[in-house]
Amino acid sequence: MKIMVLVPSLQEKGPIIVAENIAKYSNDPNFEYIFVSLRNNSQQDIQRFKNNHIKTYDIGMGKIPFKRDILKIKNIIEQEKPDIIHVHSFWPTIIISKNFSSYRSITTLHNNPMEDFTYQYGEIIGRLMTYFMNKALMKIDKKIAISEYIKNVYCKTGFENIDVIYNGIEDNLKNAEQNIDTEINIVSISVLNKCKNIFKALDIIKLLKDKKIKVKYRIIGDGILKNKIEKYIVNNDIQDIVQLVGKVEREKVFEYIQKSDVLLFTSLSEGFGLVVVESMMMKKPAIVSDIPVMHEIVDNYENGIIAKSDNDYVKAIQFLYKHNNYEIMSNNARKKYESKFRVEKMSIEYEEKYHEMIGR
Structure with missing residues (x-):
């Protein structure tokens, strides 16, 4: 089963870390992940994915997508023939819903858009982005919230059948001395x-x-x-x-x-x-x-x-x-x-949703 993952970039930021870990910690050999980044990436970020045997593409998009960017994505889709397209964040969701809604699609809802977009871009742009995000989500087949809180945010705006999968974290426990008695x-x-x-x-x-x-x-x-x-x-x-x-x-x-x-x-x-x-x-x-x-x-x-x-x-x-x-x-x-919150648990739960989507 091929999963094409459309992300803003390959930088080690919250949504990208989650998307990468779903693929990185997959134990099912039947899954193949292809990451498509809207923006160009550093060699260090590209190499990180190569080290985990994950195929990547860069679109080279600027701040907003143009026709040439959509055509690049179209060519990748036609070449790779994914079973499911998994989108993370604003522009990936907008692009797939508007241009590729005939493909099976799933999105991870990472934030409360009204709050986050307003804090980041101001009230007017934040409200516009929230409106377009919600409109785009109507054409996405499956929606996964990263917490019950986020699920409730979207349910209040009229969305139904949202599942919750908590973000999983890689185990990186190391021993360390605490100095809390003195400082x-x-x-x-x-x-x-x-x-x-x-x-x-x-x-x-x-x-x-x-x-x-x-x-x-x-x-x-x-x-x-x-x-x-x-x-x-x-x-x-x-x-x-x-x-x-x-x-x-x-x-x-x-x-x-x-x-x-x-x-x-x-x-x-x-x-x-x-x-x-x-x-x-x-x-x-x-x-x-x-x-x-x-x-x-x-x-x-x-x-x-x-x-x-x-x-x-x-x-x-x-x-x-x-x-x-x-x-x-x-x-x-x-x-x-x-x-x-173990990462292996998260990966298994997402792959179960992929199986459900295609009826396997």
Whole structure:
């Protein structure tokens, strides 16, 4: 069975990681995956797919698709003859629904479009993108949400028969010493944009410093707010305990999680929260914002902590300092990952949906 996967690019970002892992962790020799990237990619990203024996194509599309881009996709489809086309994200969904709706299609719903598109592009463009996304989804045969929260978002707009498959995370557990008795090492892995709400995290770090709680805080990631965040750090006199690391390779991300004690996650909107589960996989509790999807991932004060206010975040850190709390929560975080979020489980569940679609 041939599955053509249409993605915006091959960069190691949330939706792409999910799509890649479905193929990478397939144990069924009857499946063949072909990835078609709308945009050109670095040799490093292309090689990553080659290492996993996954065939790839680059379309070379710009910001929006033109007729030549559609013709390239058409030629690939005619050459490869896929049984199913699996789309991820905005433009792949739009392109397939408008031009190739006669083919069996499935989409993974990664986000709350109204929230995410508005945060990223502003209210007017965000509303337009949400409208066109929902219209395009009407022509997609099968819809998979990455959480119950995302399923409910789309059900409220009139869509039915949406299945839920949680994102799976590769097991990359490594041993690390914790220094939580003397100093707590906190990390955030985040794009530096409005939605990720890093200024909130910095306010929390300032409160911890004011309370004489010994912390070190690293921010992994880059984005349009970098310069403002740098100034904010200096203006709040926390440059001695905050390190703005910048963007790093995915393998390095796990190294920074390993060196940390706790993940701080202050996002305003998420469809899932991949990095939270990555942290749990590595036995690192996460202190997270009170957004709907976090209640599916974090069992409050059991494997992580959900915080509603700045004071809640501070109380969470203080709680972890207490005897045995950290060890218990770390072990529970790992157990939750093993029971619900293993990558092999995700791959099997998607391939079961592919089988259902073609009646095998």
